[in-house]
Amino acid sequence: MTEAPAKPVPTRPVPISPTLVSAVVIGRNEGERLRACLTSLQPQEGRLIYVDSGSSDGSVEMATQMGVEVVSLDMELPFTAARARNAGLERLADAEGYVQLVDGDCEVNSDWIPAAAAFLDAHPEVAVTCGRRRERHPQASIYNQLCDAEWDTPIGEAKACGGDALMRLEALRAVDGYRDSLIAGEEPEMWLRLRHKGWKIWRLEAEMTLHDAQMTRFGQWWNRSRRAGHAFAEGAALHGAPPDRHWVAETRRAVIWGAALPLVLILGALLLSPWALLLGLIYPLQLLRLSRRMGLRPAWFSLLGKFAECTGVVEYWGNRLRGTNRKILEYK
Template structure:
């Protein structure tokens, strides 16, 4: 499949130099380059136009979501574009990725999406960047979902109805679930795909990102958890159990007898248990992250009961 039938949709908000690097990595690789701007104030839209990208400005009267941005870019694709590379504006696309992914999709007519290895550009800058880099290292082969960077068949995404615009996070796995229900396949290839710049240097950033994940888990489970895939039910249950139910139970027990507060030792024990599989650093933050995820999940259910929706939760 030639570049003549491939487009790219880049989404971003105030990404600065990262966006420039992203757009330049796509020049000459696609026939149509689209940048969807979500209200940037740093001149991103003007810089993108200067690099030859078509710019779509999201309607400021509606809440921003990455799903909205991707759908807006999808709608701007010209007739004849068969494949679209979705990519976040803080990522640089590997020069070999699009040819490799397009060749794979050509040989797998039921494959709707292909993703590869996303890596952190500066994994040693912080423990939080290293955690991201490990998170991106997903198993190679047929997969349940891809992330924000993926080469997709335009027809498959249209047929599935595009991204669910109300989701503040987790929109990619939700779309992939609907694609798989329609008989499509999602693949993770053994190929370099993108360099991502999380720029996550503070604990508060990591906490907000984890809280957003918990919100996504709870909303995804509410949408599709009753289906055969049990979408994100396990992740939601773990977050609520370790991050809310157990702490509340231990605190309540401590009111009866202070000695019962020793039950809190279950958390360091869990860290040591997980360390055997993922190493101490990842294990520690996996356990700590359950508190943030529980916060996000509880917020989702609280807002759902009140009939209100949350805006985007940024960590940069």
């Protein structure tokens, strides 16, 4: 499949913030993607820290040669992206100002940090600001397209944003950073705790990062959706009580569409009448409803994804009942 070039980003003058900005990058075996990421951050005046999670491709050596501070995680301990981010933030324990958090497979737009820092300077009530994260090769696969669409969230005040964001170090310290134990969904969970402290999260109408998902196989997409279901269930377990109801609706939808309805159909057909299978028409009707809003192919994957998400929900609760924790679930 021919890959369409990434959408060009118009260059425009932006105010330069006087506030010092550092950056924390996390990654493992990102290769040249990591080089592009670190290069895009080197013009900043603050410290640039790379947290490596057991790379075997020379990432540590490359980052060191580029003059970047490197933190190598102890991989004998359970790994999570949240733990990696916290390790980078610990290096900034005495720093002031802002920090750009970014994954090692992303390249930061040259205009982003000055514009985002200027926004935080002007809005002291905002703890976190993010912009538009784009997939570098959205036409490479339907799965990359789904990622790109997922990141196109509304402009303005938000409940959450992704892992790429500019943040106040002061605010992060007020909530003790990320929750190390979460294998996914660590950002929305921390944003919720920030909002409890009175801070705000804001999405700007500005280009922020280019991401390289490299998601070309169905199995990758399925595991990513499964991980989302796990995050929904754990988030609901942590903060599902009113008034937050954190990810309760998402968990409920995954269970209803991915397990409850199929179970009702099967039991109805076995115990009552084969005609009960006609209730299965609710799925094509739901597909039609979603298609009107997002198009047929995205609607199909949205509906199919509920089965993967339900698998993640069941996995979370199964592990919890057994008193065990799941290791990180990756899709690359």
